[in-house]
Amino acid sequence: MHKILHAQYLAPDIKLFRICAPKIAAKRKAGQFVIVRVTQKGERIPLTIADSDMAEGSVTIIVQGIGKTTKQLNQLNSGDSIMDIVGPLGKPSEIHYYGTVVVIGGGVGTAIAYPTAVALKKAGNHVISIVGARSKELVILESEMRITSDELHITTDDGSYGTRGFVTDLLGNLLNNGRKIDLVLAIGPIPMMKRVADVTRPFNIKTVVSLNPVMVDGTGMCGGCRAIVDNKTVFVCVDGPEFDAHKVNYDVLAKRNRAYLLHEKTSLELFLQQHEDAFRQGMIEECKLPHAQRY
Amino acid sequence: MEKVVGKGRLSIPRQKMPEQDPGKRIHNFDEVNLGFTAELAVQEALRCLQCRKPVCIDGCPVQIKIRDFIALVAKGDFLGAAKTIKEDNMLPAICGRVCPQEEQCEATCIIGKKGEPVAIGRLERFVADYERERVGLSVPAIKAKNGKRVAIVGSGPAGLSCAGDLAQKGYEVTVFEALHELGGVLTYGIPEFRLPKAIVKQEIENLAKLGVEFVADAVIGNTDTIDELLNDGYSAVFIGTGAGLPWFMEIPGENLIGVYSANEFLTRVNLMKAYRFPEYDQPIIDVKGKNVAVIGGGNTAMDAVRVSKRLGAKNAYIIYRRSEKEMPARIEEVHHAKEEGIEFIMLTAPVEFIGDENGWLKAARCIKMQLGEPDASGRRRPVPMPGSEYLMDLDVAIIAIGNGSNPLISQTTPDLQISKRGTIVVDENTGATSKPGVFAGGDIVTGGATVILAMGAGRRAARGIDEYIRGKRLPQDE
Numbered sequence: 001m002h003k004i005l006h007a008q009y010l011a012p013d014i015k016l017f018r019i020c021a022p023k024i025a026a027k028r029k030a031g032q033f034v035i036v037r038v039t040q041k042g043e044r045i046p047l048t049i050a051d052s053d054m055a056e057g058s059v060t061i062i063v064q065g066i067g068k069t070t071k072q073l074n075q076l077n078s079g080d081s082i083m084d085i086v087g088p089l090g091k092p093s094e095i096h097y098y099g100t101v102v103v104i105g106g107g108v109g110t111a112i113a114y115p116t117a118v119a120l121k122k123a124g125n126h127v128i129s130i131v132g133a134r135s136k137e138l139v140i141l142e143s144e145m146r147i148t149s150d151e152l153h154i155t156t157d158d159g160s161y162g163t164r165g166f167v168t169d170l171l172g173n174l175l176n177n178g179r180k181i182d183l184v185l186a187i188g189p190i191p192m193m194k195r196v197a198d199v200t201r202p203f204n205i206k207t208v209v210s211l212n213p214v215m216v217d218g219t220g221m222c223g224g225c226r227a228i229v230d231n232k233t234v235f236v237c238v239d240g241p242e243f244d245a246h247k248v249n250y251d252v253l254a255k256r257n258r259a260y261l262l263h264e265k266t267s268l269e270l271f272l273q274q275h276e277d278a279f280r281q282g283m284i285e286e287c288k289l290p291h292a293q294r295y
Numbered sequence: 296m297e298k299v300v301g302k303g304r305l306s307i308p309r310q311k312m313p314e315q316d317p318g319k320r321i322h323n324f325d326e327v328n329l330g331f332t333a334e335l336a337v338q339e340a341l342r343c344l345q346c347r348k349p350v351c352i353d354g355c356p357v358q359i360k361i362r363d364f365i366a367l368v369a370k371g372d373f374l375g376a377a378k379t380i381k382e383d384n385m386l387p388a389i390c391g392r393v394c395p396q397e398e399q400c401e402a403t404c405i406i407g408k409k410g411e412p413v414a415i416g417r418l419e420r421f422v423a424d425y426e427r428e429r430v431g432l433s434v435p436a437i438k439a440k441n442g443k444r445v446a447i448v449g450s451g452p453a454g455l456s457c458a459g460d461l462a463q464k465g466y467e468v469t470v471f472e473a474l475h476e477l478g479g480v481l482t483y484g485i486p487e488f489r490l491p492k493a494i495v496k497q498e499i500e501n502l503a504k505l506g507v508e509f510v511a512d513a514v515i516g517n518t519d520t521i522d523e524l525l526n527d528g529y530s531a532v533f534i535g536t537g538a539g540l541p542w543f544m545e546i547p548g549e550n551l552i553g554v555y556s557a558n559e560f561l562t563r564v565n566l567m568k569a570y571r572f573p574e575y576d577q578p579i580i581d582v583k584g585k586n587v588a589v590i591g592g593g594n595t596a597m598d599a600v601r602v603s604k605r606l607g608a609k610n611a612y613i614i615y616r617r618s619e620k621e622m623p624a625r626i627e628e629v630h631h632a633k634e635e636g637i638e639f640i641m642l643t644a645p646v647e648f649i650g651d652e653n654g655w656l657k658a659a660r661c662i663k664m665q666l667g668e669p670d671a672s673g674r675r676r677p678v679p680m681p682g683s684e685y686l687m688d689l690d691v692a693i694i695a696i697g698n699g700s701n702p703l704i705s706q707t708t709p710d711l712q713i714s715k716r717g718t719i720v721v722d723e724n725t726g727a728t729s730k731p732g733v734f735a736g737g738d739i740v741t742g743g744a745t746v747i748l749a750m751g752a753g754r755r756a757a758r759g760i761d762e763y764i765r766g767k768r769l770p771q772d773e
Contacts, residue, residue, distance in 0.1 A: 023513075023518055023519070024518065027517070027518065037475055039576075041568070041574060041575045041576060042575075042576050043567065043575075043576035043577040043578075044475075044567070044577070068576060069576055083475070084475045084511070084512050085512065086473070086475070086512040086513070086514060086518070087514070087517065087518070088517055088518075089514065089517060216559060216562055216563065216567070216577070217473070217474060217483075217562065218514075219473050219514055219539065219701065219703060220539060220540045220701050220702065220703065221473075221483075221539035221540070221541070221558055221562070221701065222541065222556060222558045222559035222562050223540075223541045223543065223556040223558065223559055224555075224556075224559040226543075226550055227550075228550060233543060233545070233549065233550060235540075238540075238701075238702060238703065252550050252654065255552065255653060255654030256550065256552055256654065258552075258653070258654075259552040259580065260578040260580075263572065263573075263578030264578070266573055267572075267573050267576060267578075270573055
């Protein structure tokens, strides 16, 4: 059992946890992930490590409640425990001095991009960050990204905050204005990553995406997380999770991620029926926090 | 008890082990074999000739004193028999179930030359179950703690047997396991109906009683490296991580939804209990009323196809590119599979998986084979027959053609000598690797093999580690 040392909503359905895991906290590098199992009968889900605190012995994960497991996890609070956390898994991000780098986080993907942005900044890069969300209340880690970026741009689909539009619009503007960009890192929903790859391809800019396929063991043993990169099958858990954005077959990735859609729906419906009241109360209390009081 | 002498022994037929009726068992995950009763065990034990030179022992990778334990069974001293087995094999309830005895001890049994060999495996299983059910597992005597620590990487058969032996020799042993449950392939791979998980749990608890410490959720190579373990007070490290990187066929359509590796399919069912979804959260594609094919002819393939039948598959096929004679699976497993209505499609291989517009598997294009000249494995090579391609409706395909070597440890341990196949190179007698203080055994050394071979390797490495730590023999001296 691993104790939750701190838990806090950052936005509706998006919650930050610091979980006691001293070994992982000491070892993890930007870009790596953990596999978490919430309960005895729970599934194993991969979550990217957003941050760690070696003094506290904790790793930070940021979870968007979408299916049963993530919603169940988001029900937990400081002092509660989760069954298992294992890692750090996957290859770390390749951190070098590239020059000017653009870090793009779409939705909760910002939490995954954040540690790599920090590492890239530390390596001396000029970091331009673009944080995208559907609307103002779903923008996360704004202050953290601001501290670690030389330039921060925010886009919202509905224009309720920052620039109205998509992250790719901003990226396109930068490129069309002749900004010299040496690396683009894009993490978010699959269609967003695909569009970013399409935008940078004509400019021949090295572009990296972090893939989040269905996974079971996370150590290469099952091959469930396979994806096609450069027309070859890769195991994302041991060969990735970061790959050359221009070589990923996004179509296969998106299709494979829908393999268990019906199961996910069944699980979630059952869970919501069983926990309706507690779930609703928990959500309402936490998410009414004014923006400034959030993490 | 009736005394049977001389030729009387030969008149007793090999005793059949009761099993669950096939029609019933395809609807449950309970164990297929039900085990000997005491009467059947004694009858079977009486068939043993008690050879002066028992060659059955030569057939056993861990040299169990087979003749002696069978003599005790014949006398009805089942607990004595259990004790005798445990002098050489810490995990008899497991080996009695999953060892390929027909290729090992029973293959060398003298009566087997003329008739059917003594059912050594069934007796081993009976004795282990008898002890566990009547008096609980016995904890073997252990030497006084010597203050030396050994780390074992992987809690499968190699790691468990190595841990047990070292604990008995007085070492403080820590076993690291990457998954959240202990047991390695015994837990995630072999299904409940062939090896009940309660038995694996009890054997592991018994090792814990010997003082072995178990740490789950620890991926060595990542959570700690081998070097960190050596710097952290462990005098030696044993690597028994298994062959964990499934091979695919590298044919078109292999990434369609519905194409699984056997490892993934079995892990979802055995480890994650996906067959009890939604009580358990991990899902698996519903095969009820569907067509499922398992590609491969080994024990893993048999496990996967029989699991799919139990999950309700309408048609469950084995597709194998050679003929039944060349199949590496145990005869008993093939027999059980056939009883359960598994259809065997021999001399056939898929060349392409075909999906619908949403990426779901719908069919396989298969080609017929004929057998040509023997290949490097000594088995006749399958040769595709031109023009023999045909389509086969398929909803789920499970690839069970073996495993490569998991890269996590070799990537982070640069001074460990690795073969071209990715396996760890060791000294056969001691399990010593190229790196001082580091030993290895099981599938990570041999490539995919059997539980008992891994156990044998774990035991040899335990001796090697003991000698290494006591300074008798250092790898650099050789």
